[in-house]
Amino acid sequence: MDDFLRAGRFDEKMTDDAAAFSTSIEFDQRIFEEDVKTNRAHTTMLMEEGIIPEDAGVKIINALNKLESEGLSALNIDPSFEDIHMAIEDYVTNLVGKEAGFMHTAKSRNDQVCTDIRLKLKSEIENTTKNIKQFITTIVEMAKENLDTLFIAYTHLQHAQPTTFAHHLMAYANELRRDCERFYDTYKRVDISPLGAAALTTTGFPINRQRTAELLGFSEVMDNSIDSVSSRDFVAEAAFDYAMLATTLGKIADEIVIWSSYEFRMVECSNAYSSTSSIMPQKKNPDIAELARGKSTVAYGELMTILSMLKAIPHSYNRDLQELTPHLWNTVDNTNDILKIVHGMVATLTINKERTKQLASANFATATELADIMVREKNLPFRSAHTIVGKIVSDSIEKGITTEDIDNEFVNKVSEEILGEPIELGEDLIRQALDPALNVKSRTVKGGCAPSAVRDAIDNMEKFLNE
Structure with a gap:
């Protein structure tokens, strides 16, 4: 299946186990839409600059548009393909024929995958920050309703000073705001186009990198082509942001566990976010809060994995980089799940105002x-x-x-x-x-x-x- 890539250099195929070991096709499906967009933007630029025949470019773009409308299921997701790029090229080739090869003029999979990941991560950050702000909005509305609700503040988990439930809630809001602002800052370093760097030294073709950046919605173009294809610091930075958000959410979940215990009795979790015991019928356990607290640690492990992979890789592109993205996407998905569940829990908490007043006194x-x-x-x-x-x-x-x-x-x-x-x-x-x-x-x-x-x-x- 991968003859059209290997035929010129090798006289035999990879073994099945080597192909399976090296393929990224399964987790590359995450960047399917971004890869179609990257190919379309690059082909459009090549046509505009007169680098490829216009009729071939139109055919390629029509094929990409058709694939975009049909979706991922239209692809032949075969393990013999090394990655999503080859699967998409196979689809376009089946429709267009050999002219599909013009699509990869002045472009490598090295700069293409970097571009895809950046595009996808931009979208993920936008989604996460939107959800953080929705959570903050919920907290603010709860705070407005509890400006005079007495509460006890702790240091060392010992009674410290009286406060209000609104004041404590706004501590959450401010932590989440900083989490959001970290993502905004990281976004600036994700929002830079590497497309046009090709394998690592750009190309002899007179391409227009500003044009592809414009078509893909990037704010600027990366200055160094070696850095373009090898940099993954933005992946580590984003992973840290998600890990820090997970820390905030884990702390909130931990307090829900503590506050809902009989000894504290400050809040009660909604039944929708509680479980009971298989043997003790009286139990109402804050299982969902406990799971959120536990799952918040996943991002730390993924961040350390990403940093460890990046630690000793020489410039520029190395295949090790392929292994980063599954850990990034797991961090994103896991933390987004926690964000959604903790938001729901906090929104449905019942505050025991008599108890909190008693403790404040x-x-x-x-x-x-x-x-x-x-x-x-x-x-x-x-x-x-x-x-x-x-x-x-x-x-x-x-x-x-x-x-x-x-x-x-x-x-x-x-x-x-x-x-x-x-x-x-x-x-x-x-x-x-x-x-x-x-x-x-x-x-x-x-x-x-x-x-x-x-x-x-x-x-x-x-x-x-x-x-």
Whole structure:
């Protein structure tokens, strides 16, 4: 089947196992549409520049248009073909005859496959960023509904300070925004045409590389032909972007697992994203969140594989490069699946507002504000205030009392032990400091958890979404 490529140089065919070992035809099907477009753009340019006969070019383009309308199933996907390029050439040759050979004038499979991959990856990035922005939109709408929903923020997975559910959601939104912006930046380095580099030194034919770039929608043409056919850093960069997105999604999934447990009871997953036990009938397991968390690691392995392949390949084209793309597409598909599933889970979460309010009020989470009030109202150095409040918390735990039991007398007693004199904050200031709702409302600094600050953050995010 591959005689038309090998006949001039070799007097025998590859063995079946060598052909099967070297073919990329199975995963090349991913770039079928892009390969048709590349051939069409190149043939159009060759005609326009008078490099090939116009009537032959028209026949080739008509054959490519027919193939595009019929789809991949029209091809003879035979393992004896090394790649999708040869399968497409076989199709065109069957329709056009020997004149189909004009299609590959001044073009190699080396620059063609680079062009195809870049075209396909551009499309994949556009799709992924669109889906990220849809997820952010969902998060923003949820945040608007939860500006006053008290929530507990953690450090070291220990109660830290009161916040709101909206504030925590907007942390997700900002992480996802950066993921999106990374893709935008990578896109600029994908959106460069290598077509016309041929095997590695361009060609003696007077081709117009700007024209093929224009026809294919690339913003510019690569400057060096060796770099054009050998560069795959854009593959590694895109794989990193997907791995980083997977990290964001894995963190979100992990928190859903934690928050939905009986010990936390902060959220409940929709039944549509839950499973039960085969033996314990009472169970409602966050299996989908756990799987999302686990699957988020796939991209890391694929990224390391890609980097390892690129590490020691000399310039310019080497067949090893063929093995990169299955790992790239697996990274893309796996991460897109996680993105879709985590978006659905978050969108259907039920927030247990009574429980989150209870947790925001528990375990001395408002202690930092009590120290801050001592600084603001009594001009006390923060470290002194930190020491006093630390002792208040320690004594309260020892005596089995909560923040509701801490009054001016208690604070004064500890202050006398530390400073040698009472601090006299008064009951109103103490109650204000230890109230989680008032605590939250005082955090009006940009990026803070006060409803007013979160509204500003939402406005900024909506500007990004509308760009």
